[in-house]
Amino acid sequence: MNDDSSSKIRILVVDDERVVRDGCRRVLSGKGYEVLGAEDGKQALGLLEAEPVDLMLLDLKMPVMGGEEVLEHVRAHRPDIPVIIITGHGTVDNAVECMKRGAYDFVTKPFQVEQFLLTIGRAVDKRRLEQQRLFYEKEKERNLYDLSLEKSRLKTIINCMANGVLVTNRNLEVVLHNPALTRLMDIDQEIHPPMDLTRLTENPALIDTLHKFQSGELPPEDFVSQEIETGKHVLRAISAPALAPDDGVVGTVTVLEDITAFKRLDEMKSDFVNMVAHELRSPLVSIRQQHNVILEGLAGPLQEKQADLIQRGVKKIDQLLELINDLLDIARIEAGKHVQHRAPTDVEKIIRETVELIRPRADEQGVTLSVACDESRPVQADPKGIGEVLSNLITNAVNYSPGGGRVEVAVRKRGDNLEIRVSDGGVGIPPEELPKIWDKFYRVKHPETRQVMGTGLGLAITRGIVEAHQGHIDVESEPDRGTTFRILLPMMASDE
Numbered sequence: 001m002n003d004d005s006s007s008k009i010r011i012l013v014v015d016d017e018r019v020v021r022d023g024c025r026r027v028l029s030g031k032g033y034e035v036l037g038a039e040d041g042k043q044a045l046g047l048l049e050a051e052p053v054d055l056m057l058l059d060l061k062m063p064v065m066g067g068e069e070v071l072e073h074v075r076a077h078r079p080d081i082p083v084i085i086i087t088g089h090g091t092v093d094n095a096v097e098c099m100k101r102g103a104y105d106f107v108t109k110p111f112q113v114e115q116f117l118l119t120i121g122r123a124v125d126k127r128r129l130e131q132q133r134l135f136y137e138k139e140k141e142r143n144l145y146d147l148s149l150e151k152s153r154l155k156t157i158i159n160c161m162a163n164g165v166l167v168t169n170r171n172l173e174v175v176l177h178n179p180a181l182t183r184l185m186d187i188d189q190e191i192h193p194p195m196d197l198t199r200l201t202e203n204p205a206l207i208d209t210l211h212k213f214q215s216g217e218l219p220p221e222d223f224v225s226q227e228i229e230t231g232k233h234v235l236r237a238i239s240a241p242a243l244a245p246d247d248g249v250v251g252t253v254t255v256l257e258d259i260t261a262f263k264r265l266d267e268m269k270s271d272f273v274n275m276v277a278h279e280l281r282s283p284l285v286s287i288r289q290q291h292n293v294i295l296e297g298l299a300g301p302l303q304e305k306q307a308d309l310i311q312r313g314v315k316k317i318d319q320l321l322e323l324i325n326d327l328l329d330i331a332r333i334e335a336g337k338h339v340q341h342r343a344p345t346d347v348e349k350i351i352r353e354t355v356e357l358i359r360p361r362a363d364e365q366g367v368t369l370s371v372a373c374d375e376s377r378p379v380q381a382d383p384k385g386i387g388e389v390l391s392n393l394i395t396n397a398v399n400y401s402p403g404g405g406r407v408e409v410a411v412r413k414r415g416d417n418l419e420i421r422v423s424d425g426g427v428g429i430p431p432e433e434l435p436k437i438w439d440k441f442y443r444v445k446h447p448e449t450r451q452v453m454g455t456g457l458g459l460a461i462t463r464g465i466v467e468a469h470q471g472h473i474d475v476e477s478e479p480d481r482g483t484t485f486r487i488l489l490p491m492m493a494s495d496e
């Protein structure tokens with residue numbers, strides 16, 4: 001059988017009697033075996049080295065080298081080959097002795113063909129089974145080797161990654177991490193998995209996200225991206241649940257990227273925009289004042305045409321100044337500096353003042369402005385910021401109501417919050433546009449509001465201010481029916 005169980009079994013018959021060798025050859029060839037012959041032990045060992053052999057029939061008494069010596073050699077060097085001793089009736093004891101020393105079985109001369117073939121058949125089966133065992137053992141070894149190779153390859157890849165990797169199990173214990181993680185998160189302790197996540201990071205946002213994935217509060221197809229600050233680094237952590245084949249959550253996987261350099265660049269960009277806006281504002285303000293002087297006739301009388309041109313110039317300058325103010329606001333919000341001076345703020349008063357400022361423009365457009373106030377308790381806020389929020393929302397409500405109509409500002413108490421609603425019956429916003437209106441510079445294209453001037457910064461600034469006050473803003477809108485913006489601001493306790 002050699003290595004392949006389908007190939008012919010090769011039997012080596014070692015006997016100094018030619019008749020025995022020939023007899024064996026005849027009987028065994030007839031059963032499909034291949035037969036080799038050797039007339040003494042030495043010849044047999046030579047053949048064993050040169051040829052593949054599956055089974056050996058071995059006479060004990062031979063010239064040159066006897067069977068016992070051959071058996072010893074085969075057991076030592078080819079233990080996989082079963083050896084069957086050929087023995088005469090009187091020497092069975094010797095054969096039994098040989099079996100103790102490792103022979104598989106014995107046959108007695110003269111052979112009983114049936115008995116002889118039975119013994120050979122058993123030895124062949126043993127040989128085949130042994131070969132199969134060896135084959136599976138090798139296969140197992142190879143599989144184990146492949147597996148360990150694959151494992152070590154994966155480990156090498158994860159360990160060489162520049163991004164940090166953090167894997168937790170069902171109990172939110174860290175079960176896998178890489179050196180980049182310890183470096184990025186400034187961890188100096190040894191991590192011995194499984195280790196409780198909270199011993200590795202105290203970041204509440206990250207821990208909360210991983211908890212939510214594990215408990216199923218976040219859908220399994222989601223991933224969450226969040227910024228984390230450690231002592232030296234700003235990191236972007238992208239987390240997702242680890243799913244079993246049946247889609248059950250068995251843990252979480254987080255990849256952390258170092259975005260410190262990007263953050264620095266972003267800051268530089270904001271500083272730059274801030275600086276340019278500042279530098280532009282002063283000369284523009286002075287040009288605006290000079291135009292006013294001319295318009296008021298203080299620099300000599302103006303003809304109608306001249307006054308008209310100067311007036312148009314003033315309008316453009318005002319637009320430019322508004323854009324610059326918006327840019328400065330954005331820069332301030334991004335730097336997180338907006339709510340520096342909080343004071344008890346009377347929201348109703350600010351609403352009424354803002355409405356009066358916008359009323360001339362609303363009248364021009366046939367929009368009726370109304371205020372309904374059910375709650376007058378103050379909120380702890382930056383009055384300038386709240387003024388800006390209301391001005392943005394009410395201006396939008398008027399601007400995007402080209403056909404006139406009613407704009408209502410309503411204030412009431414809602415739990416611990418003050419709720420401010422600004423509703424209009426204007427053009428509305430299509431549902432697919434709703435999430436984008438908060439983006440900087442985003443403006444919805446609508447044929448009826450094409451002439452409305454704007455930069456698309458108003459709502460970005462508004463949301464920034466509301467959130468800096470720990471408040472919340474959302475919007476409901478129906479195309480052609482109108483829009484309602486709703487703000488919730490935490491109210492002061494009555495004894496504050």
Ligand SMILES: Nc1ncnc2c1ncn2[C@@H]1O[C@H](COP(=O)(O)OP(=O)(O)OP(=O)(O)O)[C@@H](O)[C@H]1O
Nearest residue numbers: 396397400428437443444454455456457458459483
């Ligand atoms: N009340 C509203 N009704 C309909 N569309 C609105 C309303 N408010 C905002 N939008 C849409 O959202 C977009 C973004 O509003 P945002 O206030 O941020 O910018 P803007 O009004 O275009 O410019 P500005 O920065 O001068 O305010 C608007 O361009 C408009 O398309």
Ligand SMILES: [Mg+2]
Nearest residue numbers: 396454458459
């Ligand atoms: Mg606006």
